[in-house]
Each structure stands twice: as structure tokens, then as C-alpha cells.
Amino acid sequence: MSSSEVADSDEYQSATPSRALEIAFAVVALAVTAGYLMLTTQISLRREAAPGQIDARFWPMVLAVTGIVVAIVLLVIAITRPPSGREDIERIQPGGVMRVAATLVISIAFIALWSLGSVILFGYRIEVFPIAAALLMAGLMLVYGHRRWLSLIIYTASLTAFIYVVFGMLLRIPL
Amino acid sequence: MTPLLEGLNSLLDISILLYMLVGLLLGFMVGAFPGITATMAVALAAGFTMTLEPVQGLAVLLTIYVAANFGDRVPSILINTPGTPASIATTLDGYPMAKQGRAGLALTMSALVSAVGILASLVLFALAAVPIASFARDYFKSPELFALVVFGIAIMIGISSKSMLKGILAGLFGLMLGTVGTYAATADKRFTFGSLDLVEGVNFIAVIIGLFGIAELFDQLLTHRKSHVRPISSLGRWWPNRSEFAQSGRATAVGGAVGLGVGLIPAAGGDIAGLIGWERARKASKKQEMFGKGSIEGVAASDTASSATLGGSLTTTMALGIPGDSVMAVMIGSMIIWGITPGPTLFTDRPDLVVSIVGIMLVATLLSLGLSLVRMKGMVKLLDVPQPYLWSGILIFCIIGTYATSNSLSTVITMLVFGVVGVLLKRMQVPAGPVVLGLLLGPLAEENLARTLAILPTRPFFEVVSPIAIVLLVLAVLSIVMPAIRAARKPRAERASFADSVLDTASITQLSKAHDELAADPDLLTSTVRNPQAPKTRRFRKNSKENKK
DSSP, X not given: OOOSOTTOTTSOOBXXXXXXXXXXXXXXXXXXXXXXXXXXHTOOOSSOOOTTOOOTTXXXXXXXXXXXXXXXXXXXXXXXXXXXXXXXXXXOOTTHHHHHHHHHHHHHHXXXXXXXXXXXXXXXXXXXXXXXXXXXXXXXXXXXTOOOHHXXXXXXXXXXXXXXXXXXXXXXXXX | OOHHHHHHHHHOOHHHHHHHHHHHHHHHHHHHSTTOOHHHHHHHHHHHHTXXXXXXXXXXXXXXXXXXXXXXXXXXXXXXXXXXGGGTTHHHHHHHHHHTTOHHHHHHHHHHHHHHHHHHHHHHHHHHHHHHHHHHHHHOOHHHHHHHHHHHHHHHHHHHOSSHHHHHHHHHHHHHHHTSEEOTTTOOEESOTTOGGGTTOOOHHHHHIIIIIIHHHHHHHHHOOOOOBOOOOOOXXXXXXXXXXXXXXXXXXXXXXXXXXXXXXXXXXXXXXXXXXXXXXXXXXSOGGGTTSSOHHHHHHHHHHHHTHHHHHHHHHHHHSOOSSHHHHHHHHHHHHTTOOOSTTHHHHOTHHHHHHHHHHHHHHHHHHHHHHHOSHHHHHHTTSOHHHHHHHHHHHHHXXXXXXXXXXXXXHHHHHHHHHHHHHHHTTOOSHHHHHHHHHHHHHHHHHHHHHHHGGGSOHHHHSOHHHHHHHHHHHHXXXXXHHHHHHSOGGGGOXXXXXXXXXXXXXXXXXXXXXXXXXXXXXXXXXXXXXXXXXXXXXXXXXXXXX
């Protein structure tokens, strides 16, 4: 539906179809469903189901077997047919994967810091959450390419304060 | 007290109005920011509204739902990018209108017909919801309920997936997640790995926020490019004149009828309705050739159609427990937390809720219309907010929202995990809707299947499994098989994007012709600040297929 006006760098760029990716997906799907099947057979039943009743393994078993069949068909299609188009998916841009990875690392570090709850430093009990949240925001803004220090500090401080006051104090979520 | 008074009474609380105002601003903003969908906003808000009373929570979530439906038209018209998927069809004529300097007119018309569409669909909800629910309550026993769940998941797969196999896998994945925890009938523990957090099952708010919030965010982080697109700022005249109103009347009626019908189909939302409405209106119009070149009829038709799905979606969600679109799938999750399970018995237990819901939607529509008409100029500035603010804000709110549901960091980790899973699924074109639906409805399906299988040996087959159940199961199969057959019959090149798969060939040809004509006209406004260096640095695939598009 787009036009021939592709010279424009703002034009939508779709992802490229890839057979390897389709095969990899089908293999992962097969592995997951097979793993689920294995776990299903290991569900410990406290008692046998009465006649006509279904036990705790029955439904997961139905799902697992169906899943395996679908995954196998998907794998066969991925190998034998040309890969399906990916016009509805935008192309990954350079640096995109790094941005996601950095976001994940920063978030996990934030959660680790937050899990400390509070620390006692120089005889004072200090809540970690506001500090961790401010670091999270600042870290993310830097990763996303924000470089102006003043707005960085103002935004980080005000959003952190907002969250701490609204959620911590007003809504009484034990942050 | 009658349910009517009771329902109205529960709305006469100042806090409800405040919650609605919050929802209104939030909804309008998420609608206006491309990339934040109403589903994502409702998922996020679900974390914060779970401690509220049901009516208060509904006031927030439903108002977001309605207001986003108004806000999302703004970027469609001004920068040719739908604010949420529901306004895809608005770009077809809205953006050409903006290029011709008639953006104000398009925005006003869009707001007016959206309100008309929603109000018409509310009448449908008010009239149909209770009869449908009572019918389902009286005739739906275990086999029918099982069939209904299967049908709901199947139709979600049929509508949201490009590859039916991937859709089925998504549904199965959701159902598998739904089996984690204690099996109600025998109290056996399944897939809990000794973790106490998993005994009650996977926290579905965490899954929903992960799949619809974090995954969307990660996808934007992956695909974001520096954009040179600036909103068109010359908006021109605002109010349509009499002949423009008269011209749009037929298109509005056609669009409304399409939207009401599509809305009642579970899982089919505003995106599909908008495109079909636009196409039907084009065929019914006296000025067919103007469609795609900035026809006010086109805007009227697509926006009435996509807005008129709201009531229908609400009807199937509340009366049957089968979500009408992806926002409603998330809403079901919130409602279950409040202790009200959407489904046939909802309105028997809480007849006042129909009135409350209609009341909230009505007020929300009028407020949104007011806000839309007061001034869109401020909204234009909003589109310029730098992405880093948006992304970091979304992330922290996703984290706090998830944490608030359980006050436990393990839930936040679950959310992040599902965010990663979600973005991988998205990159592989596996829809998230069926996953959520499977997770929510899986236990219901299992319970009713168990009951059906228990009765089956004792009585003749057709006495247990009624024609209703059989029809539902046949429909479930058809809703997956039919799209697959239709896709297989279309030549490969023609099933490219979502819009192409809904519109017919004549419409697509007309659109691309109109697009070329508009591109060739140098007198039109443009939303793009062209960078003279751009052609040298651009990275564009010189692929024959791409150029053919």
C-alpha cells in the first residue's frame, strides 16, 4: 500500500523474511512443547481420578500433544516452503539490539538494588527505592541518547519524586 | 432499589468523575502517541486499578478505552501514522486531507463521527447485552461453555494471526500457562517447581503487562529510527459546512452499520472494521473516485466504523466472557481481580453493572468529544515529545504497576521475562492476543471439559452435547480454516500487509493511484522535513518485491 516514493528515509521499512529464523522458531516451539510434555508426565497425582473423571495430567497432555503436532507441521513448512513475508514487522535498526540489552541489564540491576529494601549507612536508615529509581531513569535516558544534563537531572528527580509520593505515600504500595 | 437506580447511584460519586478525568487524559495521550496502544495503556492501568472498587476501576479503564479511540485519530491525520491500530483506516483519507490544508476539518469530522459511532454502539450494548447473557445463562451448560471458550480462542487466532499455525501455537502456549498452579478438581499441583508464587498460577497481570507493555516498548527500541516527520501544523478550517455534513451522512450510516456488525464478532476490533467500513462506503458513494485523495466521506466512514465496534466488543465481553478485542482481553483480567467474572451470569448477579457501564461510556464519550473539539492544537505539540522520555516513563510505570499487584519483586521479574518472550514472539509474527486469552480462559475450558467428560458416559451423546455446542465448535474450526484458505488463494504478493489482506484489489489499486497523484502534486503541504543528505545515507533494500509495493 505504500507508494513508489521509497526514496524517503521516513518510509516504512519492513523486516526481511528469513528461512533460518522460521526454522529456529519451529525448533524452539518443538522443544518447548516437548519439554512441557515431559513435565506433564511427571505431575505427581495425589490420588487416581474416579472413573469418568479427568485427572490433573489429562488436559496438559492434550495441550502438549497438540502443540507438538503443530510445531512439527510448522517445522516441515519452514523447511520446505519459502519463508513467509514479514511486511507487518518493522526492520531492526542498528543499535536497536544494544538498546534492548542495555535496558534489560539496567532494569535487572535496578531490581537487585531495590530488593535490598533499606540500608543503614553512617547510622542513618536510607530507603533504597528512590535512589535506585533515580539511577534507573538516568541510566535509561543516557542509553536512549539523552545528553542534556540539566533536563536529565530535572526529569529524573521530578519523576522519581512523583512516583515515590503518589505510589509510596498516597497509594501506600510498600516500595 | 431497581438495578437502574442502583447503577446510576454508583456513578453519582465525585471520585468516579475524578477517575474518569484521569482515564480521559491518559487515554487521549496514549491514543495520540503512536506506539502506545490502548491495550498497553489498559494493561498498565490494570496494575494500579486493582485496589479500586469495580465501578471506579471500570471508570478508569473504560474511559481510557473510549478516549484512546478519539486521540488515536490525531496522528493518523497529521503524520500519517495511526496512534493505535484502530485508526489505520483514518490515514487513508485523513492524511491526504491534512496535506490539502484541511486537517482541522478532518479532525473535527473524525471526532464527531467517532462519538456517533460509540453512542450508536452503546444503544446496541444496552439492548443486546442482557438478552444475550440470559440466553447464554439458560442454555449454556458445561459442553457449551467449553465450546464457547474454544470458539473465543479460535476466532482470536483466526483474526490476529497471519500464519494460523503460529496463532494456534500462541493459543496453546497461553493454555499451557493456564495449567500452571493448583488443579481445582483434585488439588494436585502442576508445574509449580516448588515455588509458592506459582501455586495460585501465573500472575496474569504480569503476563499481560509483559506481553502488551514491555514487548511493545522493546520492539520500539529495536526498530526506532530518527524521524524527520513533523506534524502538519497548518490546520485550516475547523467546522464542516452543511454540504460536507450532508455528504458524510451516507458514509457515516454505512460505516456505523459495518462497525456494529464487526464489533459483535469476538476478537474483531476497530482496525478491521475501519478498513471494511471505508471500503463499503466507497462502493456506496456517489464520489467513489475521491476516496483515498482526501475525501471527507472516507474519514467519516472509517471512523464511524472503527468506533462503532466498542459497544459490540463490550457486549461479547460482558455477556459471554469472550473478549471483543484485545483491550477487552486485558479488561477481563482486571475484572477477574475485582471479583466480577464477565460471562453469562455477570448481569444476573450484578444487573446494575449494565447501567454503570453504559453511564461511564456515555460520559466518557461526551467528555472525549468535548476535549477533541476544544482544541487539537495542543495535541500537535504532544507529538513532538522526545522518545527517551516516553520510553523510560513507560518502563518505570510498567515496573511499578506490576509490583503493585503483588508487592513482590518476583512478579516484576515475571513481567520482564514475558516482555522478552513477547518481543521475540512479535518479531516472529506470533500474536499475543491468543496467549492472553488462553491463559485467562484455560482453567474455564479445562473445568468444563472435565464436567462434560464426566456426564458423557452416563447419557446419550446428543443429549449432552447440544446443537449449540456443535455449532460453536464448527464455527471455531471455520474461523481458523477460512482465513487460511482465503490467504492461500490470494497470490503471495497480494497478502503483504494487514491492510492489504482486508481490502479488496480494486481498493488497493485506487489507494496506490491516489497516493502517487498526491505525491506528484508539489502544492500540497508536507509533514516531512526533508534532509538533503538523507538519500546518500539511507539504507534501503533494493528488493524487487519492496519496489513493487
